[in-house]
Amino acid sequence: MSTPERERSLAEAIRRLSPYLEGVRWRWVAGLASAMLAGLVALAIPQVIQRLVNSVLHPGGSVADIWTAVWIMTGLGLAEGLLIFGRRFFILPPAAGVENRARTALFTRLQRLPVSFHDAWPSGQLLSRSVGDLSLLRRWIAFGTVMFVVSIVTITVGLVLLFNTSWVLGLIYLAGAVPIMWRSFAFRNDFRAASRLSQDQAGDLATTVEESVHGIRVLKAFGRGGEALEGFRGQADTLRGTEVRKATVLSQFIALIVALPETVIGLSLAAGIYLVATGDLTVGALAAFFATTAVLAGPVESVGQLMGMSLSAKTAIDRHLDVMDTAVDIAGPDGGRHPGAPAAVGGGLAFESVAFRFPDAAADAEPILRDVSLRLEPGETMALVGLTGTGKSTLVQLVPRLYDATAGRVLVDGVDVRDYELLELRRKVSIAFEDATLFSDSIRNNVLLGAPAEVLADPEAARELLETALDTAQAQFAHAMPEGVDTQIGEEGLSLSGGQRQRIALARSIAAQPEILVLDDPLSALDVRTEELVTQRLRRVLTGTTTLIVAHRPSTVALADRVAVLAQGRILDVGTHAELLGRSPAYRVIISSFEEDQSIESVMDSGVITGMLPVQSMDQEETP
Numbered sequence: 057m058s059t060p061e062r063e064r065s066l067a068e069a070i071r072r073l074s075p076y077l078e079g080v081r082w083r084w085v086a087g088l089a090s091a092m093l094a095g096l097v098a099l100a101i102p103q104v105i106q107r108l109v110n111s112v113l114h115p116g117g118s119v120a121d122i123w124t125a126v127w128i129m130t131g132l133g134l135a136e137g138l139l140i141f142g143r144r145f146f147i148l149p150p151a152a153g154v155e156n157r158a159r160t161a162l163f164t165r166l167q168r169l170p171v172s173f174h175d176a177w178p179s180g181q182l183l184s185r186s187v188g189d190l191s192l193l194r195r196w197i198a199f200g201t202v203m204f205v206v207s208i209v210t211i212t213v214g215l216v217l218l219f220n221t222s223w224v225l226g227l228i229y230l231a232g233a234v235p236i237m238w239r240s241f242a243f244r245n246d247f248r249a250a251s252r253l254s255q256d257q258a259g260d261l262a263t264t265v266e267e268s269v270h271g272i273r274v275l276k277a278f279g280r281g282g283e284a285l286e287g288f289r290g291q292a293d294t295l296r297g298t299e300v301r302k303a304t305v306l307s308q309f310i311a312l313i314v315a316l317p318e319t320v321i322g323l324s325l326a327a328g329i330y331l332v333a334t335g336d337l338t339v340g341a342l343a344a345f346f347a348t349t350a351v352l353a354g355p356v357e358s359v360g361q362l363m364g365m366s367l368s369a370k371t372a373i374d375r376h377l378d379v380m381d382t383a384v385d386i387a388g389p390d391g392g393r394h395p396g397a398p399a400a401v402g403g404g405l406a407f408e409s410v411a412f413r414f415p416d417a418a419a420d421a422e423p424i425l426r427d428v429s430l431r432l433e434p435g436e437t438m439a440l441v442g443l444t445g446t447g448k449s450t451l452v453q454l455v456p457r458l459y460d461a462t463a464g465r466v467l468v469d470g471v472d473v474r475d476y477e478l479l480e481l482r483r484k485v486s487i488a489f490e491d492a493t494l495f496s497d498s499i500r501n502n503v504l505l506g507a508p509a510e511v512l513a514d515p516e517a518a519r520e521l522l523e524t525a526l527d528t529a530q531a532q533f534a535h536a537m538p539e540g541v542d543t544q545i546g547e548e549g550l551s552l553s554g555g556q557r558q559r560i561a562l563a564r565s566i567a568a569q570p571e572i573l574v575l576d577d578p579l580s581a582l583d584v585r586t587e588e589l590v591t592q593r594l595r596r597v598l599t600g601t602t603t604l605i606v607a608h609r610p611s612t613v614a615l616a617d618r619v620a621v622l623a624q625g626r627i628l629d630v631g632t633h634a635e636l637l638g639r640s641p642a643y644r645v646i647i648s649s650f651e652e653d654q655s656i657e658s659v660m661d662s663g664v665i666t667g668m669l670p671v672q673s674m675d676q677e678e679t680p
């Protein structure tokens with residue numbers, strides 16, 4: 057995994073969090089004040105114990121003094137409980153708000169980031185950053201930050217009280233604290249490195265789980281479950297190793313900060329008894345000393361864990377900001393970059409000397425596309441053919457700016473696509489892929505996903521659009537499903553057949569009512585008849601829609617007005633099917649690579665093109 061990493065200073069990390077801290081600050085301060093007061097109240101109790109013990113042992117001490125001390129202690133105990141409740145009351149809800157805002161910001165960023173970002177970042181990394189890291193951030197804000205500050209203050213005030221009780225005993229206690237502080241410094245670096253590594257490895261593991269769940273059918277069909285498990289085990293073992301290393305670093309530190317104070321208490325006890333015996337210390341003061349060390353034990357033990365938590369939280373913030381700081385290089389119009397964009401010239405799609413290279417390609421790699429120039433007149437249907445891997449999918453993805461051309465221009469309505477607002481461009485251009493992705497939602501919502509807002513606002517118009525789109529895409533099978541178009545389809549539409557998914561995805565593209573329709577082999581899973589019917593209806597419904605369609609079948613080619621031949625990233629020729637057949641050897645090779653029983657002549661002869669066949673497809677009866 058090689059996602060970009062940058063370590064920021066703590067000040068920068070906190071500054072960058074500030075947009076998420078809206079409405080949190082005063083509540084955090086109130087929570088901190090509550091927790092701080094609770095800590096100070098806890099430290100006051102030993103002082104009362106000192107008075108209580110001394111008044112019991114003092115010859116002139118009265119029972120009233122004892123009762124007073126008891127009531128004060130009870131009051132302090134109640135106050136401490138209320139203050140601890142106050143800390144939670146003030147901080148927990150806003151901390152959950154911070155987590156929510158950060159998660160929403162991350163999701164928004166993921167939506168805006170270009171496809172090239174998603175090509176490079178494993179999905180498990182993004183999952184662990186949006187779930188695990190942000191929940192750690194919430195716990196750190198709600199608990200870690202406050203308790204870290206409170207622990208430091210409690211330890212400092214406690215030390216002052218210990219010295220005040222007896223400087224000898226105070227010195228003994230401090231002698232134990234110095235090695236802890238020294239060790240804390242080394243611990244900080246060791247733990248931070250282990251923490252980052254384990255969070256990254258957890259992200260990689262999440263990717264593996266996600267991939268095997270996603271590809272469970274392939275794994276089962278090929279009997280590769282064992283190998284998948286082996287791979288998973290390897291990664292899980294590596295993560296376990298890192299977690300154990302992390303826990304070892306932490307536990308060594310904790311062992312030190314627990315064992316050392318305990319030893320110190322033993323020494324203090326011996327010294328304290330000697331001081332009481334010599335009359336330099338009262339019994340009450342000795343009791344107060346040990347009661348104070350008991351109060352300090354919690355903060356001293358937890359300060360290491362809180363420091364570890366703070367470092368993990370800092371790593372989580374860095375990991376969050378790594379995504380947030382990735383540049384959105386496909387954005388809205390950049391006035392300075394493309395001066396003199398021509399005004400719209402009445403529709404159409406053009407590629408002008410377009411070249412493209414993937415961002416992660418080796419520096420000396422050949423570009424995927426070179427000097428591609430093509431012009432589709434408004435309303436024209438052009439088929440794009442070429443052998444596999446020649447760059448057809450890459451070329452069509454430049455139209456809605458899923459990627460940006462690295463040289464040349466793509467023009468929609470005569471305007472450079474980079475001069476459009478992204479939303480406007482994507483309203484004009486609709487794309488359907490071979491690999492149809494659907495969402496776990498109703499068929500209706502999947503189809504109307506990109507429909508114009510004004511149509512969606514009118515239920516009758518939306519219903520008509522849905523029907524037209526389903527009819528055009530030959531997806532009437534939706535009506536035969538248990539709840540018709542309101543049937544919920546499973547995750548990614550996997551409860552549907554491949555052909556059904558493709559037709560729903562095509563219906564979605566149609567329902568978007570685009571000016572330019574880009575179809576990247578979206579009918580490959582359909583039988584020949586259904587594909588022909590779909591293509592034929594498409595032409596009827598989308599008259600006036602400029603269509604660029606990646607074709608792998610004679611039936612699609614036959615319906616196009618013209619055909620462009622792409623070979624090794626270049627346009628070799630453009631013409632009608634008959635023209636190309638006559639003059640282009642490359643075209644003949646490509647056409648002959650199409651399945652023999654789907655020859656273009658047989659499709660022409662079948663009469664489907666001229667609308668002679670009954671409108672009944674072979675897989676129309678399919679039910680999921």
Ligand SMILES: Nc1ncnc2c1ncn2[C@@H]1O[C@H](COP(=O)(O)OP(=O)(O)OP(=O)(O)O)[C@@H](O)[C@H]1O
Nearest residue numbers: 175414416424442443444445446447448449450451
């Ligand atoms: N995200 C990517 N990063 C790097 N290289 C890629 C990426 N996607 C595709 N390629 C490469 O770009 C080349 C063209 O791929 P493309 O999918 O455009 O071909 P195609 O003509 O559509 O192929 P097919 O007909 O098989 O769908 C291939 O060599 C492919 O390996």
